[in-house]
Amino acid sequence: MLLALCTASLYTTTATAATSANAPDTLQVFVRDGCPHCRDAKLYLSELQRQQPQLKIVFRDVVQDPVALAELEARTRASGSWPPGVPTFVFGEHMMVGFSTPERSGPELLALLATLTPDPATSQPPQVADHVDTVLFGSLSAAAMGLPLFTLAIGLLDGFNPCATWVLLFLLSLLVRLHDRRRMALIAGTFVLVSGAVYYAFMAAWLNVFLLIGWSTPLRWSIAVVAVAIGAINVKDFFAFRQGPSLSIPESAHPGIYARARSVLRADAVAASLLSVAALAVVVNFVELLCTAGFPAVYTAVLTQHDLSPWQHYAYLGLYILGYIADDSLMVAVAVWTLGNHRLTEHGARWLKLIAGSVMLALGATLILRPEWLM
Known part of the structure; x- marks a missing residue:
């Protein structure tokens, strides 16, 4: 009663x-x-x-x-x-x-x-x-017009993380030995596309979590602290590579990744090679989750603060993935065209970590001090 x-x-x-x-x-x-x-x-x-x-x-x-x-x-x-x-x-x-x-x-x-x-x-x-008043990307004001460019920029920067770049360059160095541009493009292109699809699913999961729990000051501070911590660790790696905590693919996982990459070349049929490289892409994306979790978490949290319909949210994730795979696609195109053999050196990895870490620190600080700049 x-x-x-x-x-x-x-x-x-x-x-x-x-x-x-x-x-x-x-x-x-x-x-x-x-x-x-x-x-x-x-x-x-x-x-x-x-x-x-x-x-x-x-x-x-x-x-x-x-x-x-x-x-x-x-x-x-x-x-x-x-x-x-x-x-x-x-x-x-x-x-x-x-x-x-x-x-x-x-x-x-x-x-x-x-x-x-x-x-x-x-x-x-x-x-x-x-x-x-928009058709695809919501607002056409100066603030909202910045969201597509912000999406592409963060996606492009995320794609330059040393974890994924190292695996792709190692795979390309093996494929060059085939001296077959068509097969090289098919196998490497499949690796990039499957990586993008897995990453899209990973980001969609982040997005749905934030849409479910809603935005709040404690959540904003939590994401900001995580972003600052990830940024600080990456910047640290520039000065003290692999000393102390590091967000990299662990050394213990390298032999398994090497073996899977070489199995791609041992497959006689193209279909078997494509299945092997797709499996490799899935494994690598799960192994490198800690290495790449920062940017997707911050970006999807920011995305939920824009008044968009569900399909627009997912369209923006697709735009992010286009930026994410753009640099990998360029590396594949250059390798196929030149049949060149390149590896990611420690010097290159240090600089990639410094750039990514600096941007992550800036995003974390912005979430703490000026969150409206990202909304």
Whole structure:
């Protein structure tokens, strides 16, 4: 009985709040905790309310309030501006999505508030801020336009990790002995593509974990600390290679990888070689997880903070993988064209670790000090 009363009380409270928010003279603002555009909108509205004390504003968090989320989705579908985004402003029957800066979005919001008593000479149709109006990659504002480039850059840098590079170059050094460009391209290309597919699945798992548990300050700090630790270890390896803790493929795993790589050449049929090299790619990706976990964890955490539909999240992961395999594809193309034999030296590995470690340190520090730069 007590549980029923509590449930009824909760429902009544939610319904009353929603009814109050839907009053025609009330500005509803759909927001989400951790959204930098929402924070900017709140600051602007706080100043606006000081100037217009009669203005009624209700903030509705779409994560904490399922009713608010359902209403936002319904209004977004009705307006034809799917997918939904935050912040979304609703005043009467009019809606505006997105907020960039007070200078840019302020006039649009004021025009929205003027729709309650429209003046035929000055009234404007409801506007949707262009920084969330996209076809594939979400917002077209300066902040969101940076996400595709950020994705490619981090993916490209991740692809230069010494663990994967060492294995690929060793495989290419064996394939050169075949003096068969077609077979070399097929086998090495299969290794790169399978590695990319396994890495995509690994990143999708990270993404789903962050989408499931949600973004929070403790999680942000945890990821930042891990990023700083990984970056510090990689930078340390530049000055003291393999001394102390190191994020590299362990020496104990080298003989097994060498044996699997050589088995690729011993296969008589091309199909058998392709199956062997695909198995090698899967094994190597699992062995090097600690070596490469930093960038995927940080990137997928950042990706979840952008208001994207599920398929857009996975499209961005695909873009990341394109960057990730770009350098490997280039190495394969050069080796096939020149039939050259190259190995990853300790000197080269040190520099790759220094570059990756420095970027990881910068990302970790940004998550701690200026997280909004990545959102």
